[in-house]
Amino acid sequence: AQKVTQAQTEISVVEKEDVTLDCVYETRDTTYYLFWYKQPPSGELVFLIRRNSFDEQNEISGRYSWNFQKSTSSFNFTITASQVVDSAVYFCALSEAGFSRGDDKIIFGKGTRLHILP
Amino acid sequence: EAQVTQNPRYLITVTGKKLTVTCSQNMNHEYMSWYRQDPGLGLRQIYYSMNVEVTDKGDVPEGYKVSRKEKRNFPLILESPSPNQTSLYFCASSSGAGVTYEQYFGPGTRLTVT
Numbered sequence: 001a002q003k004v005t006q007a008q009t010e011i012s013v014v015e016k017e018d019v020t021l022d023c024v025y026e027t028r029d030t031t032y033y034l035f036w037y038k039q040p041p042s043g044e045l046v047f048l049i050r051r052n053s054f055d056e057q058n059e060i061s062g063r064y065s066w067n068f069q070k071s072t073s074s075f076n077f078t079i080t081a082s083q084v085v086d087s088a089v090y091f092c093a094l095s096e097a098g099f100s101r102g103d104d105k106i107i108f109g110k111g112t113r114l115h116i117l118p
Numbered sequence: 119e120a121q122v123t124q125n126p127r128y129l130i131t132v133t134g135k136k137l138t139v140t141c142s143q144n145m146n147h148e149y150m151s152w153y154r155q156d157p158g159l160g161l162r163q164i165y166y167s168m169n170v171e172v173t174d175k176g177d178v179p180e181g182y183k184v185s186r187k188e189k190r191n192f193p194l195i196l197e198s199p200s201p202n203q204t205s206l207y208f209c210a211s212s213s214g215a216g217v218t219y220e221q222y223f224g225p226g227t228r229l230t231v232t
Contacts, residue, residue, distance in 0.1 A: 006160075033218045045161075045208060045223035052218075091160060095217045104149065104168055105176055106217045110160035 002027045004094050006109035013082055014117050021077040021112045023092030029053075034068065034075045035093040039111070045091075051075065079114075087116045120145045124209050124224035131199055132232055139194045139227050141209030149212035150192040151176070151221070152184065154205040161208070166217065167192055199231040 003026040013019045025034065036048040049059060051068050059066045063080045079086050095106040122143045131137055143150065151166040153176075163176030167186040181203055183195040192211075196203060206228050210221040 009158075035220070043206075043226055045210075045221075047220040047222070050218075050220050093161075104166060104174070104217050105163055106151070106221075107163070107177070108153075108161040110158060 002029075002032075002094050002096055002105075002107045004092050004107050004109035006090075006092055006112050008112045009110070010113045010115070012115040012117060015084055016081050018078060018080050019082055019114065019116075021079075021090050021092075021114065023075045023077065023109060025073050025075065025092070025094045027073075027094060027096055029096040031096070033095045035095070035106075036066065036075075036077050037091045037093065037108075039089040039091065040085075041087065048077075048090075082116045084116045084118055087114060089113045120222070122209055122211055122222050122224035124207075124227050126227060127225060128228050130230045130232065133200055134198050137196050137199060137229075139196075139207060139209075139229070141192045141194065141224060142190050143192075143209075143211040143222070144190065145211060145213065145222065146189065147211035147213055147222075148189070149214075149217055149219075149221075150186065151210050151212070151217065152182070152192070152194050153208045153210065154178065154203075155208060155226075156205050164194070164207075196229075199229075201231050203229065204231045205229060 005024045032053045034051045038046045065078045067076045089111045091111045092109040152164040153161045165184040167173045209224040
């Protein structure tokens, strides 16, 4: 069964500090997809990144970077030089590529609430 | 504008009174899904649909029904709502082959069942 653990319930950092949000997953499939979504205080859910299990390259997008390590089943998210606008709840999610067997579920972690203090 | 819309955005109802939350997307996406968000529990998938007339249960389907008669619409039906269904509900659609691609979420529907 698939599982996503975001052990950090809430994190507070001062603006301009770097912060890493942890995501650990469990799956028995060899083909799967990992995601990060952001939910700012306004409530909408915004897609950040998608990564498939065959691509372990780290990804950088501006101040955001993602570290995917299959050896530790982790897909961690780092914000460099954090800003107040980064304050949000961040969700990690896992989807096993089950559409070929007629199963297309996704599991979200419980989220990490990030506070960036001015 | 590409979007997922949900109605109503806010709803207060009483136990047992049937209700429907509508969801519509204008992106011609095949995959659509419903989630509920509860404090400390994150997002949990209720039902999903891989195409018209194809629906399946997520992790928390009890007490809910869905239908997919048209590609753009995916309503969530609560036949007999109970207080434990008080939650924030999100509809989403996916751009690719199922949920292995990014999802576009609606704005959410806050439901209170008294």
